[in-house]
Amino acid sequence: MERPPLRFEKSRGRTEVEIRRRILQAIFEQRLPPGEKITEEQLATTFDVSRTVVRQAMARLAQDGILVKSPNIGSAIAAPSRKEARDILAVRRMVEPDIVRILANAPAREEVIARLNRHLALEDEARNSRNRGLQVRLSGEFHLLLAELAGNRILVRLMNQLQALTCLAILLYAGGDEACLPDEHSRIASAIAAGDRAAAEKEMLHHLHHVEKDMNLDRGPDTAGFTEAIEWLRGHSGHGVEG
Incomplete structure (x- = not known):
C-alpha cells in the first residue's frame, strides 16, 4: 500500500527547523541542483505549512548562503563560483584539522570512537546496497x-553551512562520483582512536586536499530535476542534520 504524504504539525519552531533540515538533506543527497529556483509557494505546499513559516526557514538558509535571493529571479539554491569553492575549502582546512585534534585528545574518546564507528558502518551499508x-x-x-562530537554548537552550524556549499560545488565542478573515499574517513577515525593528534590533523588535511583536487572545472552539474526533489522532500523524513 502506498504510504500517504508525510504531514507536519504547524508548530512554528519545529516546522521551520524541519524544513531547513529537509532542504539540507536534499542538498547532501545531491537532489537539489545548484542554481535551481525555489519558491515559498512550492515549499508551503510540499510541507503543508503556512508561507510565513516557510519564509522564516528560507531567511535562515539565505543567511547561511545556501539560498541566494535575486530581485528578478527570487530565491535559488546557491551555485558557488570557482573562487567561492576555493574559499569554502580554505575555511574547512582552517577548521576541521582543529576539530579532529580536539577529538584525539577528548577525555571521553571511547564514546567518540564508538559513534564514529557506528557512522562508518552506516556508510559501508549504504555503499554495499548501492544507495x-x-x-x-x-x-x-x-x-x-x-x-557535533567536539561539543561546540557554533562549529556544528558552521559545518552544516560549509558541507552544504561543498556539496553544491562538487555537483558543479567535481570530476568523480564520490568525493569522500571510505578509507580516508576510516584513517581519520583510526588516528583519533589512537589519540594521535598530529596524524588526525594530517589525515584530515589529506582528505580535504583530495576533495579539492577532484574539482574539475570542465564538468557541469548532473543532478535530478526539481520535481523529483520536491517529491523527495514531501515524503522523506531522514535524520542527522542539525538545526
Missing part, C-alpha cells in the same frame, strides 16, 4: 558528526 544518495549524504554527515 548512492544515502551514501553521499552519510559521507557529508561524517564531517558534521565530528563537529
Whole structure:
C-alpha cells in the first residue's frame, strides 16, 4: 500500500527547523541542483505549512548562503563560483584539522570512537546496497558528526553551512562520483582512536586536499530535476542534520 504524504504539525519552531533540515538533506543527497529556483509557494505546499513559516526557514538558509535571493529571479539554491569553492575549502582546512585534534585528545574518546564507528558502518551499508544518495549524504554527515562530537554548537552550524556549499560545488565542478573515499574517513577515525593528534590533523588535511583536487572545472552539474526533489522532500523524513 502506498504510504500517504508525510504531514507536519504547524508548530512554528519545529516546522521551520524541519524544513531547513529537509532542504539540507536534499542538498547532501545531491537532489537539489545548484542554481535551481525555489519558491515559498512550492515549499508551503510540499510541507503543508503556512508561507510565513516557510519564509522564516528560507531567511535562515539565505543567511547561511545556501539560498541566494535575486530581485528578478527570487530565491535559488546557491551555485558557488570557482573562487567561492576555493574559499569554502580554505575555511574547512582552517577548521576541521582543529576539530579532529580536539577529538584525539577528548577525555571521553571511547564514546567518540564508538559513534564514529557506528557512522562508518552506516556508510559501508549504504555503499554495499548501492544507495548512492544515502551514501553521499552519510559521507557529508561524517564531517558534521565530528563537529557535533567536539561539543561546540557554533562549529556544528558552521559545518552544516560549509558541507552544504561543498556539496553544491562538487555537483558543479567535481570530476568523480564520490568525493569522500571510505578509507580516508576510516584513517581519520583510526588516528583519533589512537589519540594521535598530529596524524588526525594530517589525515584530515589529506582528505580535504583530495576533495579539492577532484574539482574539475570542465564538468557541469548532473543532478535530478526539481520535481523529483520536491517529491523527495514531501515524503522523506531522514535524520542527522542539525538545526
